[in-house]
Amino acid sequence: MAYLTVNDVRLYFERYPQPGKPVLVLSHSLFFDWRMFEPLIALLQKDFEILVYDHRGQGKSSRGGARDMDTLTEDALALIDALELAPCYFAGNSMGGFVALRLAARHSDRLRGCIVMGSSADLEHQLAEFQPLVEQLAREGAADQIDTLMYIMFGDDTLRSPAQAALCAQWRARMRELGSEIGAAAHGVISRASVLPELAGLQVPLLVLAGAQDHAYSVAQSEQIVSASGRGHCKVIQAAGHSVALEQPQQVAEAICLFAQE
Template sequence: MPQIDVNGTRLYYEDTGQDSTGGGSTGETIVFSHGLLWDAELFAPQLAHLKDRYRVIAYDHRGQGRSADDTVSSISMETVYQDAVALIEKLAIGPVHFAGLSMGGFVAMRLGARRPDLTRSLILMETSADPEPAENVPKYRKLNFVARWLGLGLVAAKVMPIMFSQDFLTDPARAAERAHWRGKLVGNRRSIWRAVNGVIDRAGVHDELGRIRCPVLVMVGDQDVATVPAKAERIHAAIPQSRLVRIAKAGHSSSVEQPVAVNAALDEFLKDL
């Protein structure tokens, strides 16, 4: 289980590709940064699809997945951003194509705006440049309180429709997949509340988007209720060199809900670069 000590924590990461020490067949590296409550497995379809052409790295955020825990009450997005910077620098892999979904997108936008030397391109999936909408905060804090003290099993029925589209949740052929992801949700460590607080408490970065100079792909599922398509459109409008792709029949976890469509969008974007 590869781990790396960076920024005062220990991160789990997966490093695959044609040459996991110097890039894939293109000599380029893609780093994947997952969404809240999940881990690097969120990008398993993309890692398998891209590893023959690129060096592909996916890592778990501090306090989540297989990375080290934390002791603060709220793991800030600034800290998680600094973790990503330290990971790229310590592995000496920059500049990279940096792909972030939801929480990973919060990291990606900060990285693109503040460290252009480390970013070849950005892939922003199911994310927002704004703070958490005020109307969501009381609901999410309540769910987080229950999860912290009573366990995630009691909130899974509320969280699954936030994380996945209705198409994914109601398709009989995908029952095994739903069970798998529900199991991962419920299996989160109790201390996940620290990471949830960081997402709820985050500051917006919309005013920084104009500083992003690298090519940007913005993707959003047309059934995403966590970061609705209007959020993606707002990001796209603020970054002139961006392109926007809507993923049909996908919610907040498009990478596993519609992997073929997501992979096709990645191929088209990367090919043009």
């Protein structure tokens, strides 16, 4: 575990060395931190050198500065350069996917491949629904909105399955503890610009993973990323909602390994 100061912000990261293996950077969702990838890391660390980090404003990283998606992308770029990770695979779930797409479109020389999970390249299509929630988070934190957050971030099977009860309880407790500062990060997510025009003629290999039960972004929105970029393919992850890397790590790990072999 370590910290690195880039762009006037202190980012927390963890690195799983695997000399000679390709580097995979994992970028987490809103309301989570790097720990959402722990099940996926356990499955992939023999095949990749893995780096995970916390976005500014979340986890153990510092809270200062802007939280918009362009700023988060510049943070990720600076992290890649400072740690000499390029060219690497970059995989992002939800908010991390917004970062992944911007990196792929603007800094293709840093990436071997872009993996987008439970995300979108377009404007926020549920802005009217999410705006009051974000305002509430900014005033009072997440405790009173925890049921809504759980519904947004997890699929129906995950929420109902006894086998996933421990996972849901763990993240329910963690998200309940989020204070009002999470509102700034949430605002950055819902107010993001579309990157669909930037994806035309994308130069980076692309894999898009969509949760079959995603309550936030539909499979069609994942397919839109492939259509706009003119490359890659979309794979639907069964029995998963928005947090595909956490809900179905085995399916995601298999898809990433196949993608890296192409």
